[in-house]
Amino acid sequence: MPKLNALMLGKSRVDITPDKDTILGGATISGKIRVDYIKDPLFANTIVVCQADRKLAVITLDLLMITRKYVELIRNELQKRWGFDPDAVMIHATQNHKAPSLGHFKISEDYRGIPEELSWLKGGDERYHPYAVERIITSVEAALNSLEKVRIGYGSGVEGRLAFNRRMVMKDGSISMPNSAGPADKMSRYVEGPMDPDLGVVAFQSETSPIAALLLHYTCHPVHQLGQFFISSDWPGALANEMKRSHGEACVSVVLNGACGNINPWDPYADKPQDDAVVMGNRLAVSVNNVIEAISFMDQAELDWKIVHIDIPLRKVNEVDLAAARRYLADHPNPRWLNDVVLDDKWVYASGMLDLHEQYERNPLYRYEIQVLRIGNAALVGLPGEPFSEGGLAIKLGSSSPYTLIAHNTQFAGYIPTKEAFLRGxxxxxxxxxxxxxxxxLDQIVTASLNTLKAVFEHS
Incomplete structure (x- = not known):
């Protein structure tokens, strides 16, 4: 293999904290819930990796969701300003439930049945969106302005004590979801599937810093202290903060949250499950630092990337549910306030059902994006939506890369359960x-992801 040019890295951490007046779309289905207070700030954490004329960017956002509309807007802007290939830009919202979203996700942008003054019912706060986009673009500019020569190293660890499969099979065969109250219901029998204990680490070393930046990967919903409406970056932010304490204020950690669709931070069998994001972040940091101690660094790393799309059929709304939704909206053309901040859930669910039906009628196929970035021996796999952990594990087991870091929620696409999960509901x-x-x-996504990994890592 010919000698490659020097590996360069730029990094930034730019504040994207919303105003206290911002509506938290993930707090409830139909509540106009505003921020009570800001516990800790939210950030866009960005690295740009360059070698010769090739460059890629990885951006993680301490946000709930990002929709395709804003992913495409940001990618196009980076292409226009700095020549990035849009396929080489990965944008990942960690699915932090203590933050707003970037875009509407509960109900689609195209649905016209929501009055303009109630647009927040779709899931986003349109006052926040332009600010977030501007700050994200600023984070890439700052990273480009900080490029320096680096060395790269890879490692992985196992941390199985902090995340848990959240689908509990009950005695009657149904599914319940354990929460932070604990312990499991006496009618529970077993958790339906696995969690993913893999802790992925890609470390960058510069002439001025032994650990200049980190790509980190773990798999768990950031849902600590649900029902409390403050701003916080949850466990991904706590982990990034602890890495700064360990390796210096200049260290930037880009945390990739994996296929966590069925994974929560609460031990279903504990009398009092651990429910503190900082505790989880700090415990992860100990494991990360143990991995870092064993890493060997090298000067070069091949950069490559590829995006493929697959057409996934949408589920058709059954006629009984559709008729019921239409009747409800005909009888209640305007939503009913239950109190000062919460609307009738049934109205929102009915609107969502009609919205989903209209999406199906326009096109019964969803154009699903699979993104693979190669940074030397590491593969970053970007998957829209919330795949179940079984999918992430299958990709890792079959990957052509020795180190595979999965990022879910690179665009909003909803839950992606296993076929078996549908049998239980x-x-x-x-x-x-x-x-x-x-x-x-999920099976389609796993197959396409493995094929894409093979194309990127086995092309030569």
Whole structure:
């Protein structure tokens, strides 16, 4: 293999914290819930990696969601300003439930049944979106302005004590979801599937810093202290903060949250499950630092990337549910306020059902993006939506790369359960805008991801 040019890295951490007046779309289904207070700030954490004339960017956002509209807008702007190939830009929202979203996700942008003054019911706060986009672009500019020569190293660890499969099979065969109250219901029998204990680490070393930047990967919903409406970056932010304490204020950690569709931070068998994001972040940091101690660094790393699209069929809304939704909206053309901040859930669910039906009528196929970035021996796999952990594990087991770091939620696409999960039902399988694909969608995604990894890593 010919000698490559020097590996260069730029990094930045730019504040994207919203105003206290911002509406938290992930707090409830139909509540106009505003921020109570800001516990800790939110950031766009960005690295740009360059070698010769090739460059890629990885941006993680301490946000709930990002929609395709804003992913494409940001990618196009980076192409126009600095010549990035849009396929080489990965944007990942960690699915932090203590933050707003970038774009609408509960109900689609195209649905016209929501009054303009109630646009927040779609999931986003349109006052926040332009600010977030501007700050994200600023983060890339700052990273480009900080390029320096680096060395790269890879490692992985196992941390199985902090995340748990959240689908509990009950005695009658149904599914319940354990929460932070604990312990599991006495009628529970076993958790349905695995968690993913893999802790991925890609470290960058510069002439001025032994650990200049980190790409980190773990798999768990950031949902600590649900029901409390403050701003916080949850465990990904706590982990990044602890890495700064360990390796210096200049260290930037880009945390990739994996296929966590069925993974929560609460031990279903604990009398009092651990529910503190800082505790989780600090415990992860100990494991990360143990991995870093064993890493060997090298000067060069091949850069490559590829995006493929597959057409996944949408589930068709059944006629009974569709008729019921239409009747409800005909009887209640305007939503009913239950109190000062919460609207009638049934109205929102009915609107969502009609929205999903209209999406299906326009096009019964969803154009699903699979993104693979290669940074030397590491593969970053970007998957829209919330795949179940079984999918992430299958990709890792079959990957052509020795180190595979998965980032879910690179665009909003809803839950992507296993086929087996549909047999039992439960929240993640109930047809809605946040669960809309056919039951074999996860299998399709795994197959296409493995083929894309093979194309990127075995082309020579």
């Amino acid at each position: 439960g929240y993640e399988t109930t047809t809605s805008n946040w669960s809309k694909f056919v039951p074999d969608a």
